[in-house]
Amino acid sequence: MAVELDVFVGNTTIMDEEVYQLWLDGYTVNDAVKVRMVSEGMEEYEASAEVVMSDTMDQYRTFQMCERLLHNPTKLANQLLFQIPPHRQAMLIERYYTFDDVFVREVLGKKLSKGTKKDLDDVSSKTGITLKSCRRQFDNFKRVFKVVEELKGPLVENIRQNFILSDKLARDYAAIVFFANNRFETGKRKLQYLTFQDFAFCAGQLIKNWTVGAVGESVFLYVLDNMVEDMDVDLDKEFLQDLKELKILITDKDLLDQHKSLVCTALRGKTKVYTEMETNFKNLSRGLVNIAAKLTNTKDVRDFFIDLVEKFIEPCRSDRWASADMRLYLTHYTNSAHLLDTFKYQVVWDRYMGVIKSCIFKMYHD
């Protein structure tokens, strides 16, 4: 005696959020049943394993049938097969595209290629996330990447419209796409302490300030006219070229000394690590300006974050700067440059340091 067939179909598609999460997390039906049996509220319905099993199977089937639509969320709203209230549709999509920060840390900045996908079982065993879930998350990244790659216009908005995601999630995906496109190195041991949210914040800053689409309304229109693609995905080449001019800050001895004295005057008496700041000034300044000057090389763009850590964050940390010290230092460092009479690249300097400042603030953990 065996149940050969067992289905339940509602006019309004029934979807249990808890089971959906288990499905998304890659649980097998049997494992999901085990989890559900011990979860709360089950005794109330005297639910036997059989009943829970039947329900779980039904739900899993429904999710599998829906998955095709979830790959193209705009279809979900006007498909006819499943009658799902709009707020449930939003929930389904949002959850489907939600990813684990631990997982994304592993693939952030990697090429979203078949090769990377093949390595997912390593990622799975390392993170404890099921392979199935890893694959879904990876495929989501890849799908979003592929769709927005061919689209013009602002990245976050494109993602939000094509995948009907919340603003937060759309921004996270923008970060992932941005990292994957520029292949930023995030996997080095020295970067391990950084969370995805740290990187996502930095990506947001870069997208907002350093890409073609970032340069104000007039440029934006100009870009549209010229049909420049990937305006949010690629860094502004002209800007990167201009960054080379900043080198004068470290190559011109006078300028460097002048800059140092301005900063030191401003900092004196305001921090406990004043001596360290004073001694390290030239080193740190050289580090930051060199990063700027090298960004025209794709290879150095990839190493952007590792450079920030090695050239700036680590020296500061070894001198035990507090976050507040760091802020103070960077603020004065940036502002003092404006007082240098012979330094003519104020606009580029602000555009560069604005991002560097906020990235370092975010990346500097006490």
Added chain:
Amino acid sequence: MPGKLKAKIVAGRHLPVMDRASDLTDAFVEVKFGNTTFKTDVYPKCLNPQWNSEWFKFEVDDEDLQDEPLQITVLDHDTYSANDAIGKVYIDIDPLLCSEAASVISGWFPIYDTIHGIRGEINVLVKVDLFNDLNRFRQSSCGVKFFCTTSIPLCYRAAMVHGFVEELVVNEDPEYQWIDRIRTPRASNEARQRLISLMSGELQRKIGLKVLEMGGNAVVGYLQCFDLEGESGIVVRAIGTACTLDKLSAGANANAYTHPNTAPASNACNSPSKDSKEPVFSEDPPTALGPLTPLRVLPSSSPPPFSSSKPCSRQSSSSDTDLSLTPKMGMGSGGSVGKEAGPLKMLLRQQTQTALEQREFPFFTLTCFPPGFLVHVGGVVSARSVKLLDRIHNPDEPETRDAWWEEIRQEIKSHAKALGCHAVVGYSESTSICEEVCILSAAGTAAILNPRYMREGCLDIGSGDHRFDEPSPPSCGFCHIPYDELNMPFPAQLTYCYQCRRQKVPDVLFTTIDLPTEAAVSGKGCLIQARLCRLKKKAQGEVNATSISNLLPFMEYELHTQLMNKLKLRSMNALFGLRIQISIGENMLLGLASATGVYLSALPTPGGIQIAGKASGDLSNEQHVLSIQKRINDAMAKNKEMYHINPPKLFALDPEVFHGINMELSEEAAGSPIPEPKQRSRLFRSQSESSDELSELDLSHGKKDAFVLEIDDTDAVEDIHSLLTDAPPPAGFYSCNTEVMPGVYNWTSGLQMFTSVRVLRLSNANLTNQSLNKIFTDMCENLLKSLYFKLRSMIPCCLCHVNFTVAVPEDELIQVAVTAVAMSFDKEPILEKLGDRAVFKGAGENEDQLQFPMELCAESASVAISNLTAKFTVSSSERCSPLPEGRSRSLRSTRSSGGGGGGTAVTVVKMTPLSFLPGTRLIKYLGIINMFFIRETTSLREEGGVSGFLHTFIAEVFAMVRAHVAALGGNAVVSYSMKECVFMENPNKNQAQCLINVSGDAVVFVRDTDQEATPTLIHTSCGGTDGPT
């Protein structure tokens, strides 16, 4: 040339990729009606083509319009090879032929392929121009309205109920034609779908003709079924009740927002109180046809002297085969009764009598009646007959099948007569086929009806009836026996009615109808099922038929006993909506009886169930008996509490009798080892109460009538087992198979219709009847448990109209399919609820009153008033304009243009097997939905196995029903049912096939709270409340 059909193909979307090279499709569309075909241009390389075609015009007879569906085929153009079909859409034109229904069909339809399922969607516009002289054509019956609903549809008034209409058509099954061997499964499936669509169109037209002949304009309770007889062909048959319906004017409509079933019918306290005024019918405004006065129930004086020689049980039934019996014909109307003689009330009765006897079959497929329609109910009548199928040689003369049904109906009629009744209500017919054997079944409830609805001009003498006011209060009248108490058709215990104390009532009442709205009920009802499996030897032909027909009476008896025991266990005394299904397989018979048990205040309190052991004083045995007795008593006490059964003590002679039943029983259980010292040698069943007990007709129902089950009897062990294994629904759940649960009124708008199918494979070859029974019972119980679990988020909730169907698709397979609706309700104390209702009612009245001042003083402009003005203009235009569709057409066209532009909103379409939607008003019936689909696969594993395959298919069927309703401009389907779900599989070949037939009424509803009376896109507004979260 009575009609011009026009179709326009607007666009497609989500089409499948047909060209692997380009990942695109070169789609075009063929539009076919009858023998005429049009084509659109090819829209190259696009998955979302915009054809925007011209209007394709078909000039056709209205006869064809009724029979034929519009066929739309989407194809992929291929330059070098044959064009590939993507899929098809069949559109039933019928709703457009009735001026009151839909005026245009416009919307997105799923493109369906029998092998691949839904493959994208197509936007289509369809219109019909009918010429006015269509009534001269005798072969068509355009304009006759069809309703699946088995009550008078909510926005109509029954001017007259004409009676039974039936028709059947037969044809050869394309699947079994020789050509099937050389053509593809797709071609074969499509031939079948097309044929059945054609046959149901023809059937509907023929029924319509009969209705016109009778002078009616509508068929209510239309029940259409397919018999797939295999090699002997396909039979499509339908029954229904012909009526003359008047559309209620818009003003009255606003009053009629409450469905009879949602209004509290003088509940619990057996008060036929004023506040439960009957909504729909008593509030009729004067119409051109003259006032319909409130109906009165006829006094039931001396019943007609019936001398029934044939003994039949309360549930009168019989079975026969065509091998052994000659048809019992000639039971028709007896001699005419003197019409002119006697006092008026005799006259009325006789007129009813004659009015009904003039009809061949005084049957009514309705299950829910206008108040006063039903006078008395006798009990369930049923008949079954086993037939051997033979090839249908001449499809144009389906006489054999007609004769078979004729026979059965005659039998039903004679059973009803034996119960002293002149009519059968809640009538239905069904079949079960296995190989060449077929069981035909018919069942209904014998009843005496008020003649008023039956006669021409009946409305005029309405005032005369006031003389016969009372004596039986309407709330209990239907319980009173229609038959002669001295000459009872079966042994039963009669008592004086516990409510009026004037008339006799039986101790239990079984019916196939819904609980009458006026009935006084104590507590809540519950779903009661009796399940039974009987093994039978494999056999062929006549031997097989004989062995089946020999088994049938035993099965009926067993099922009946189970029902009776379970009813008693729940301390209830009446069953409504009884439906007994007997299904045949090669080596077994399955029986499933479902009904809703209630405690009718008019009927006596049911006695207990006693367990008797073997005569010998074996101690362990006695212990066993005691423990079982205790469990039964506990179960009864628990049930009473659970269903809130507190019978009114008003008429009880001795209140202690009422109070004491449980107590006494438990005392007995604790005290004396065997409750009745009297040695009862056998098991007493409901029917087998010894006849001498009949003389003891008194009101003191003590422990005397307690059921005795002797546990030495293996049957009884089984009975007890099944009694005690039925798990009650979990807290917060109720279930019933009627329209709504008696005792639950405050429904919310949260509802969820669902279909669940289970198939069980019996592995063990040598099963006994007993183990088989257990498997079957567990299967049904587990299915219910699963449903409760799934729907737990809707608590407090009631599963209404729970409809189980069983089948034996193959040798060792048992299939159970359930369709029901879960409706949540507010759990509030009754007092509060009544308060709310009063406030609500007040508001409703205000709204109505406002309409009149509005006409006079239009200057009083506020937001609310402007809303009302909008409504008023709508209703007035509907009332005055000769072409009411004018307005809705303009509405619809704006909507469709939105849809054509790839609009994202999908109309939410609610579906329910009930005839109403709580918290809403049905403002328009758009026509009947009757769809038949076949789905086949040759890649079963890839589609997720049998479950995946069927899951997808059922979801697709729902989607197609919703799409058709939305295209008609509707937002709900009421009286939805899945009539057929035939599933066949061949896992070894990786194949499966399934046929599904669904039907229902497409309607437009508005929420009670909404002012505007137009269908709207409710995508966002009602999505939140729909379904569980």
